[in-house]
Amino acid sequence: MRIAFLLVALPLLAAAAPSIGATPIVEVHMTNFRFTPATIPLARGQAYVLRLVNDARGGHNFVASDFFAGIQVASPDRALIRDGAVEVPGGEARTIHFVAPAAGRYKVRCTHRLHSAFGMKGAIIVR
């Protein structure tokens, strides 16, 4: 039921977006030890493609529990999100199609040992 709704709703929401053509892609690069950009602006209700690119040799993750709890995620991509986290092995990328949640500031961090202490954190700002 819910999957059926998403399959119908996602293209409709994408079509209603102000941008013409493809769904906007938000690309976030992961390096030792930061997210670039560290602040990610989004518009609520807008469909996006989040592309997490790990440019480092070692693994990083993108942990945003409140954000992931609030978004609508395309069903094939949902398996990538576990306990509010997306793991991205070194040199790899993960892509998630979603619809932005309610307005607010959502914290992002990498929970690999000491990474956020070294500065690997950021925020998603939804307006």
Ligand SMILES: [Cu+2]
């Ligand atoms: Cu990390």
